[in-house]
Amino acid sequence: MKRRAVFLDRDGVIARAIVRERKPYPPGSLAELEILPGVPEALRALKLEGYRLVVVTNQPDVARGATPQALVDRINDRLASVLPLDAVFTCLHDDQDRCDCRKPLPGLITRAAAELEIDQASSYLVGDRWRDIEAGRRAGCRTFFVDHDYDEPRPQSYDFRVSSLLEAAGIILANGPLEA
Numbered sequence: 001m002k003r004r005a006v007f008l009d010r011d012g013v014i015a016r017a018i019v020r021e022r023k024p025y026p027p028g029s030l031a032e033l034e035i036l037p038g039v040p041e042a043l044r045a046l047k048l049e050g051y052r053l054v055v056v057t058n059q060p061d062v063a064r065g066a067t068p069q070a071l072v073d074r075i076n077d078r079l080a081s082v083l084p085l086d087a088v089f090t091c092l093h094d095d096q097d098r099c100d101c102r103k104p105l106p107g108l109i110t111r112a113a114a115e116l117e118i119d120q121a122s123s124y125l126v127g128d129r130w131r132d133i134e135a136g137r138r139a140g141c142r143t144f145f146v147d148h149d150y151d152e153p154r155p156q157s158y159d160f161r162v163s164s165l166l167e168a169a170g171i172i173l174a175n176g177p178l179e180a
Contacts, residue, residue, distance in 0.1 A: 002119035010057035012128030022151035038166030047084045055088040056108040063094040104134035130155040144168040
């Protein structure tokens with residue numbers, strides 16, 4: 001039987017994005033990694049209700065040569081060691097690589113769904129950028145846009161606009177399971 005999930009962007013949803021001139025960037029070191037307030041509680045509550053918790057994150061700075069893959073792996077490992085995550089799926093490509101895993105394409109979500117036996121139509125995506133929301137929409141998930149008022153394009157459409165993962169979790173839990 002397929003399970004439901006909450007797909008989570010990493011930086012800006014579970015970990016604090018480093019914001020410079022109103023633009024978000026990933027942590028540049030383990031020392032800069034900070035789990036956002038309310039995230040552990042939100043994830044525990046979702047886990048107790050039977051949701052799989054899956055991070056789907058673009059990390060194009062690896063392809064651009066600005067960040068070593070080892071740092072991305074260490075950050076992901078740290079998050080997985082302190083939060084009740086089921087898996088972390090990472091795209092290390094940039095747009096010109098034309099992969100199917102870089103959001104806004106849904107490849108990370110569909111791969112995770114296949115590997116973890118997840119029903120995408122009964123699942124949610126929580127993201128803070130238009131690429132996240134578009135990937136969730138294309139994958140058939142309900143979407144939550146965590147609005148940090150970044151200076152960049154906003155998603156064209158989403159199901160819910162929230163200020164945090166904790167707020168999104170409250171809505172998910174109050175509405176109960178989605179029917180596929």
